[in-house]
Amino acid sequence: QKEVEQNSGPLSVPEGAIASLNCTYSDRGSQSFFWYRQYSGKSPELIMSIYSNGDKEDGRFTAQLNKASQYVSLLIRDSQPSDSATYLCAVGGANNLFFGTGTRLTVIP
């Protein structure tokens, strides 16, 4: 059983602050890593994908991957109330995707 672990939260940050979301995974052979955002009652939507060690930035979002530590994170800068959602970490195996249980983020105006 391949495991993907996330802190379930809830995580609360004030508007304008940096939100930091973390994820660890158990399968050292994993090659692809994703962060999805899911609003309540909606389907997941992709925010970031990352495949190699280091940082990847896209607007206010930065994904960080450390394969040696089996750790992937998502930073959200200048957090907005519209960022309030559940964030799902997903890790790619040979043929399928394993999801964490998600971290619920609340951005307080």
Next chain:
Amino acid sequence: EAQVTQNPRYLITVTGKKLTVTCSQNMNHEYMSWYRQDPGLGLRQIYYSMNVEVTDKGDVPEGYKVSRKEKRNFPLILESPSPNQTSLYFCASSLRFLLDEQFFGPGTRLTVL
């Protein structure tokens, strides 16, 4: 508009009554997948398909069947639904597995009484 559609969106049924949830994508994607989402357990993969006539089990395949006769359609079949299959189901597709974004359908909320 590029999208993944699922039908029905909501379904209440009784134990043992066969049902099918349809999934269709209009993006010519090769990879399609079914997930169920339960509180505290997250998204778990039921079945996936790498292409037409190629399907395989995910993490929680028991009690489910799928078929992939056409590239665009990937129905999920519950031959004899049970209450423990009450869940929120998502279909997803991507052009190629893992290298491309998976697009999710809107979800089907199933209740089995």
